[in-house]
Amino acid sequence: MRARTTTTTLAMGIAATMTLAACGGEAGTGGSDGAPGETIKFGFLNGITGDYSAYYDGSIAGAELAIEEINEAGGVLDQEVELVTADNLSTVEGAVQGFSRLVDVDGVVAVGGVESDGGMAVFDAAHEQQVPVFCPLCGTSELDTRGGEYMFRLTGSDTDGGILSAQFARDAGYDSVALLVQNTEGASGPAEVFSEVFTDVVGGTVTGEVRFNPGAASYQSEVDQATGSGGDAIYVGAGSEAGSVLLREWERRGAEGQLFTSPDLVVPEIASLSPSLEDGVIIGAITAYDTTSPAYESYAERFRERTGEEPSAGVGDALQYDQYIALALAIAQAGSTDGAAVAEALPEVLNPEGTVVYSYAEGRAELEAGNEIDYHGASSSVDVNEYGNLQSPVFSEQHIVDGEWQEIRTIELDPELRAAYLDE
Structure with a gap:
């Protein structure tokens, strides 16, 4: 039916x-x-x-x-x-x-x-x-x-997503990061959390914060500002349409280095942009599916039959x-x-x-x-707390591999980072 x-x-x-x-x-x-x-x-x-x-x-x-x-x-x-x-x-x-x-x-x-x-x-x-x-x-x-x-x-909350990106930057040993952020709620939220955790808790430096509005045909000046700010890496917070333009600009100018991203960019359109973004060049964190659940197994089979694709936690x-x-x-x-x-x-x-x-x-x-x-759902156990949020979301670190976002590992949020941020 x-x-x-x-x-x-x-x-x-x-x-x-x-x-x-x-x-x-x-x-x-x-x-x-x-x-x-x-x-x-x-x-x-x-x-x-x-x-x-x-x-x-x-x-x-x-x-x-x-x-x-x-x-x-x-x-x-x-x-x-x-x-x-x-x-x-x-x-x-x-x-x-x-x-x-x-x-x-x-x-x-x-x-x-x-x-x-x-x-x-x-x-x-x-x-x-x-x-x-x-x-x-x-x-x-x-x-x-x-x-x-x-x-x-x-x-999961953008609070946790921003903390995880700061955790990635800390664990990679980066001391400074530039921000390139779209002026929308979905992009700004995790970027602001990332900035606070990276600077106030991890002890890093934000070398520049470049803001932009979606819908422009080019973001050349914004990319130039971010890449020229001297940061060890760049945090990109954007929707997929603006993100596609930004990342093509980044590639055209021959930029190199590490990129971290908000969950909004962990989508197929971004994964298929360019081989230059693969193998950990750009890293995202999203809420992971519980692929061991019978609900997931049943759902995934029907999803593949309908779409010819695998279910995607990023989508x-x-x-x-x-x-x-x-x-x-x-x-x-x-x-x-x-x-x-x-x-x-x-x-x-x-x-x-x-x-x-x-x-x-x-x-x-x-x-x-x-x-x-x-x-227990196809995504997870879906237990919710008093605020209607997942009680225990599980996150995954995502890299682009062979033109697709792939889960590299499930990852636990550092409780000390979260506690320090929430206590501020």
Whole structure:
């Protein structure tokens, strides 16, 4: 069975969107609690175009696999599930507009797929309208202590990503690093953490901080400033579109040396740019998948069949899959699509104490038998803390090898670095 997916376009202006929203009914109450013949709609708010588009193909494949699995197991509350997608244009404005249309016009009961900039843009609206939101690609440090009621994320924090990059620089013996950073939440967050940890905790020096806005045709002057600042290495924080231009400029000028990167660049488009970036020239750290999990093994086989590719932790496809399985199980647990009830049920189906399940069908069967469950996903155990964040994310060091990002090793965050940063 193919996933039921519809697409909402955002060609209309904001004024038209708000007019439609006013006619769309009460927010956060889309779907129903078991009325026959209806569908339960999940929203997918993602950068289909723009700077986050590099994530889209893998993300939508993971999301649609989840919807198919749910429907093949009988749906939720005896209803079929439908995925409604909206392009947030990889912008804050697009995220606000897309969220409004998905909730108020399309009647989705929950929203997934969101990235850092979009997640923070809709944070207040999600809580005001009581709409559960999964932010599987939201590394932003803003969510470290803010989520947990209606916003959940299944990836590691940019706080940890920035600390890990500083840890890489320290362990490599670098005393000075230059920063080349895009002015967006997803890129700036880990860069700022890196800078603070590298200077205040490790004792290194930032020789220069070059900021830029996405969308330029060339970043020659910015690359010249960063490479000419005298640092032992360069930390690059950028989205994939701007990052591609930056790294081509870096290669054209014959630059050499070590590059560290934010998680946003650990995507296939960057890996295939040039052999000059391979074998540890550029290093990234991302949240790793638990490839030993039965959930991962089942998911990976289906993902390969659909895409011809391997699942990629850098793209976050398994995170997109897990969020919709988790939402379906939470609705089944709550016996309702009411946003407040679903949000309350999410930690109940994700955290320990219940029977461990690795699929929607297993989880539904246990719930129908009156048992508590602990869903272990394709990405990881997905246990969440009081703030809706992963309790124990595992990270991997990634290098480009033969035109692909590859996991070199799983890595533990130095607890002393983290403690020193958080105590400041």
